[in-house]
Amino acid sequence: MRRLVKRMSRKAGLAPGxxxxxxxxxxxxVRISLFDYDESSFEExxxxxxxxxxxxxxxxxxxxxxxxxxxxxxxxxxxxKHFDLHPLILEDILNTGQRPKIExxxxxxxxxxxxxxxxxxxxxxxxxxxxxxxxxxxxxSFQERVGDVFNPIRERLRKGKGRIRKAGADYLxxxxxxxxxxxxxxxxxxxxxxxxxLEDVVVANPTPTSLQTIHNLKREMIFLRRxxxxxxxxxxxxxxxxxxxxxxxxxxxLRDVYDHTIQVIDTIETFRDMLSGMHDTYLSSISNRMNxxxxxxxxxxxxxxxxxxxxxxxxxxxxxMPELGWHWGYFAVWGVILIVGISMxxxxxxxRWL
Numbered sequence: 001m002r003r004l005v006k007r008m009s010r011k012a013g014l015a016p017g018x019x020x021x022x023x024x025x026x027x028x029x030v031r032i033s034l035f036d037y038d039e040s041s042f043e044e045x046x047x048x049x050x051x052x053x054x055x056x057x058x059x060x061x062x063x064x065x066x067x068x069x070x071x072x073x074x075x076x077x078x079x080x081k082h083f084d085l086h087p088l089i090l091e092d093i094l095n096t097g098q099r100p101k102i103e104x105x106x107x108x109x110x111x112x113x114x115x116x117x118x119x120x121x122x123x124x125x126x127x128x129x130x131x132x133x134x135x136x137x138x139x140x141s142f143q144e145r146v147g148d149v150f151n152p153i154r155e156r157l158r159k160g161k162g163r164i165r166k167a168g169a170d171y172l173x174x175x176x177x178x179x180x181x182x183x184x185x186x187x188x189x190x191x192x193x194x195x196x197x198l199e200d201v202v203v204a205n206p207t208p209t210s211l212q213t214i215h216n217l218k219r220e221m222i223f224l225r226r227x228x229x230x231x232x233x234x235x236x237x238x239x240x241x242x243x244x245x246x247x248x249x250x251x252x253x254l255r256d257v258y259d260h261t262i263q264v265i266d267t268i269e270t271f272r273d274m275l276s277g278m279h280d281t282y283l284s285s286i287s288n289r290m291n292x293x294x295x296x297x298x299x300x301x302x303x304x305x306x307x308x309x310x311x312x313x314x315x316x317x318x319x320x321m322p323e324l325g326w327h328w329g330y331f332a333v334w335g336v337i338l339i340v341g342i343s344m345x346x347x348x349x350x351x352r353w354l
Contacts, residue, residue, distance in 0.1 A: 023096030
């Protein structure tokens with residue numbers, strides 16, 4: 001978060017719509033892929049120059065342009081000029097810290113999403129900024145890096161499975177959003193496994209490592225909530241059918257995605273409550289363990305107080321102490337010490353303090 005705020009400060013004082021990439025450079029070279037299709041035809045190719053995509057704008061087929069890499073702002077600027085995108089929209093595309101939202105213009109709809117995936121190398125959950133432009137017959141998607149959750153959609157397009165090749169650009173947008181929302185479930189499943197195993201550890205053997213894991217998971221839940229919570233308004237805005245770019249038939253599918261989003265949000269809130277409860281359980285367990293230790297130490301101190309008193313009396317070494325000259329005095333003192341100690345142990349046990 002601190003790094004993001006630091007990058008945002010670079011835009012201070014600049015005119016609105018100034019194109020500056022806010023975020024990390026996650027790919028060396030921008031990759032552009034194009035899918036053009038209808039029910040009877042299909043074309044897929046890698047594009048070297050963005051100008052190669054421009055003739056597809058006026059074709060009657062559906063065109064999907066996917067751009068991996070946001071650090072070359074000149075490519076974003078060329079797309080904005082050709083597709084007549086507002087400069088503030090281009091600015092939001094380059095701002096990877098932008099929260100999920102929807103902007104409905106007359107000729108296109110702009111959607112910002114957060115794609116969440118698990119990084120196997122670092123064992124951490126990563127969040128990637130994704131922007132979608134829905135036009136009458138085209139969809140443009142912008143991502144930070146190569147690799148996403150859209151491969152099943154690409155396969156469906158290649159093989160012509162389902163109704164995706166028969167439907168329009170709005171249905172393609174729905175499938176992209178649905179793929180992103182479905183990916184949240186795999187992340188939440190992984191988090192749920194961590195929460196369940198951590199719960200057993202916190203109850204049985206709480207350690208400082210457990211506390212650190214709780215804090216890490218709570219921070220992860222904050223990022224997930226921040227990324228997913230606004231998504232319900234985005235999908236709700238698409239599903240209301242107020243735009244002519246979204247057909248009524250597609251609105252039914254969008255409402256289904258909305259239900260999935262609500263389930264994801266409820267699951268995140270449940271995990272947050274569980275982690276807060278585990279934090280309280282950890283503190284209670286540590287406090288109870290400390291109380292047990294203090295009880296044992298207190299009992300030992302209580303037993304040795306009278307014994308120390310007896311030993312202190314006969315350690316004063318006065319010249320006229322009758323017991324010092326008694327032949328059995330040493331053994332008698334030991335007898336008194338043992339009787340007092342055993343009596344106190346029995347008393348504590350009777351009181352169930354032991």
